[in-house]
Amino acid sequence: MKRRIVHNVIKDSDYTILAVDDAKDTLMLIEFDLTEEGFNVITADSGESALTLMEDTEVDLVLLDMYMPGISGLVTLEKIKSNAQLSNTPVIMLSASGDEDQIVAALELGADDYATKPYTPKILLARIRTSLRLKVKTLQLEAIARTDFLTKLNNRGSFEDLTNKAMSLAKRNNQPIVIAMFDIDFFKKVNDDYGHEGGDQSLIDFSQILLDNFRDYDILGRVGGEEFAVCMLHTQLEEAYIACERFRKRIEEHLVKIELGGELRLIDFTVSIGITIASGDKIQYKEMMRNADEALYKAKEMGRNRTMSSVDFDGDKNHELTSSTDVTTTEIYEEEVNVEVKLDSPTTESPENNLGSIMNEEEVSNGFPGIDYSVGVNNVLGDADLFEEILVMFYQDHGNDKTKMQSAIEQNDHSQLKHLVHTLKGVATSVGAMELFGLAKKLDFAVNDEQTESFPMLFAPLALELDKVVNGIQLKLSDKL
Numbered sequence: 001m002k003r004r005i006v007h008n009v010i011k012d013s014d015y016t017i018l019a020v021d022d023a024k025d026t027l028m029l030i031e032f033d034l035t036e037e038g039f040n041v042i043t044a045d046s047g048e049s050a051l052t053l054m055e056d057t058e059v060d061l062v063l064l065d066m067y068m069p070g071i072s073g074l075v076t077l078e079k080i081k082s083n084a085q086l087s088n089t090p091v092i093m094l095s096a097s098g099d100e101d102q103i104v105a106a107l108e109l110g111a112d113d114y115a116t117k118p119y120t121p122k123i124l125l126a127r128i129r130t131s132l133r134l135k136v137k138t139l140q141l142e143a144i145a146r147t148d149f150l151t152k153l154n155n156r157g158s159f160e161d162l163t164n165k166a167m168s169l170a171k172r173n174n175q176p177i178v179i180a181m182f183d184i185d186f187f188k189k190v191n192d193d194y195g196h197e198g199g200d201q202s203l204i205d206f207s208q209i210l211l212d213n214f215r216d217y218d219i220l221g222r223v224g225g226e227e228f229a230v231c232m233l234h235t236q237l238e239e240a241y242i243a244c245e246r247f248r249k250r251i252e253e254h255l256v257k258i259e260l261g262g263e264l265r266l267i268d269f270t271v272s273i274g275i276t277i278a279s280g281d282k283i284q285y286k287e288m289m290r291n292a293d294e295a296l297y298k299a300k301e302m303g304r305n306r307t308m309s310s311v312d313f314d315g316d317k318n319h320e321l322t323s324s325t326d327v328t329t330t331e332i333y334e335e336e337v338n339v340e341v342k343l344d345s346p347t348t349e350s351p352e353n354n355l356g357s358i359m360n361e362e363e364v365s366n367g368f369p370g371i372d373y374s375v376g377v378n379n380v381l382g383d384a385d386l387f388e389e390i391l392v393m394f395y396q397d398h399g400n401d402k403t404k405m406q407s408a409i410e411q412n413d414h415s416q417l418k419h420l421v422h423t424l425k426g427v428a429t430s431v432g433a434m435e436l437f438g439l440a441k442k443l444d445f446a447v448n449d450e451q452t453e454s455f456p457m458l459f460a461p462l463a464l465e466l467d468k469v470v471n472g473i474q475l476k477l478s479d480k481l
Contacts, residue, residue: 015132016040016058020050020076021065021094026117030063033121034128047076054086061131063124064111066095066102074106081110088138090131094119141390144430145423148222149375150200151207157426159221160285163231166219167283170233176279178232178240181292182210182247185270185304187226194260198267202256206271209254213247229292237277237309244273244307252305270305272296277309286448369472370465376432387431392480394431395473398424402463409455417455418447424466436465 017039019030027043034041042057044050048070050062062080066073073093080086093106093114103114112131115124146158154162163179170177184190184206191199203226210220210228219231232240248271256267274296276288291310299308367373368391377387401424408417425440439462446454474481 013038013040015060016042017061017063017128018042018044018050018053018057018059019063020044020047020068020073021063022046022068023065026065026094033125037125039128047071047073047079050076051079054080054089059089060135061128062089062091063128064091064093066093066097066106066114074102074109077106077109077111088135090135092124092127092131137386137389137393140386141393141427141430144390145426147430149429149432151203151222153207153210153228154219154221155426155429156221156223157422159219159223159229159231162219162221164285166231166233167285171280171283173234174280175234176236176277177283177288178235178237178275178277179288179292180230180232180240180244180273180275181223181289181296182228182230183272183296183300184226185272185300187269190267190269194258194265194267198256198258198260198265201258202267202269205254205256206251209247209250213250214243229289235277237275240275240277241307241309244275247271248273248305248307272299272304273307274299275307275309368469368476370433370436370469371472372432372434374432375434376430388477388480391431391473392477394427395470395477395481398427398466399470402466405459406463409459412452414447414450414452418444421447428469433465433469436462436469439465 017034019027019034019041020043021027021030022045024045027045031041031043042053042059044053047064047068050064053059054062064073064076068076071079073095077091077093080089080091087110090112091110093103093111094117095102095114096117098116106114112134113127115127146154148155167177169175184202187199187202190202194202203222206228207220207222210230214220214230214232217233219233221229223229232243251269251271254268256269258265258267274292274294276291276295278284278288295308295310299306302308368376371391373387376391377384401420405417405420408414408420421440421444425437425444428434428437428440439458443455443458443462446458
């Protein structure tokens with residue numbers, strides 16, 4: 001079901017509310033009050049029937065009676081929150097009892113709010129709309145955290161997650177999988193000659209051509225500054241090579257247009273590509289990324305602007321395929337290419353954050369310390385109010401990350417550390433905390449490569465920068481925290 005959000009105002013008719021209560025008169029009253037406001041309302045008279053309904057019907061929010069025969073409201077709540085498909089559905093508990101222990105138990109199980117019966121319609125409606133707004137903001141923030149702020153492709157973390165899932169599927173179905181790595185040649189010269197505006201527009205154009213060239217079910221991501229990756233499912237090496245070569249030639253022929261100093265300037269560049277393939281037990285994310293990266297390095301070593309490939313890379317099998325692959329294979333791949341995807345291309349300049357790790361009065365008065373406000377607010381299409389809400393959520397979700405990371409390092413809990421740093425890295429980009437992003441990225445790489453001895457050294461500046469960002473949000477938005 002598509003959601004319409006206009007200036008963050010909820011259109012009630014877009015939402016379906018499930019009311020669960022064993023008292024039929026209460027259900028009739030709730031259905032009447034909510035339908036009058038425009039909500040779509042469905043009802044269930046038990047926890048069992050509610051869970052069955054939710055398996056087949058998309059529900060946006062649940063009003064759940066605390067005390068019911070059969071399975072209680074608390075048990076029903078627990079089952080909803082333990083179901084991966086339903087866990088993000090807001091639940092408001094309804095109770096005629098003021099039992100504080102039961103209310104606390106419900107909130108600890110994941111209830112979003114509670115209301116007493118008999119309810120006051122205006123108050124209940126306000127609680128419903130607040131929960132729905134929070135759900136929308138949470139989904140927006142999650143989407144932002146998975147997306148590269150400039151190109152709108154998957155960021156590195158999202159690319160890794162999606163590719164690992166694709167790899168698991170390929171293993172189960174005994175299908176081959178290909179990873180291709182792309183690096184824009186001499187990209188520093190583009191930035192030097194045309195500034196960050198030229199560099200940003202080049203990356204945006206590059207991403208659009210990438211989207212146009214590959215299939216809609218291929219996984220695309222920006223995995224570094226000018227580095228990109230594509231995961232191609234059930235694809236043979238020759239097919240992948242044809243697709244990559246077609247893309248390489250399109251980039252070679254493409255001219256990026258920017259206005260610089262009142263004049264139209266044209267930017268041209270090339271790309272080097274490394275590809276690798278694996279199947280069965282040899283499908284391993286880190287190994288395939290490493291092999292594709294080594295093939296990419298070989299492409300650059302041999303003169304750039306070329307596609308190199310490796311099968312079961314062992315250091316000397318890196319080779320350049322010929323383009324004499326069967327034409328039928330080419331046509332099959334081209335038929336599947338998605339060419340209708342549009343890219344939302346912001347024109348924000350890539351920030352260069354020169355803030356130090358100490359906060360001063362001038363930083364506090366002029367903006368959010370450690371955050372490039374223009375980048376952050378443009379990530380939410382210029383909605384300043386929404387951006388402030390996202391900063392509040394950042395503070396609430398990541399305010400204690402420093403302590404958690406310190407504990408993970410001390411306890412050698414690499415899994416927890418990776419989760420914390422990886423998540424922080426994605427969200428930092430979304431809110432425009434680019435210095436924090438860079439520091440988190442370095443620690444993230446170290447964790448991935450298990451460089452344990454470097455953790456404390458990389459963590460120290462990250463902790464200082466995180467303190468700056470968190471404390472700045474606290475000072476600027478104290479009335480909202």
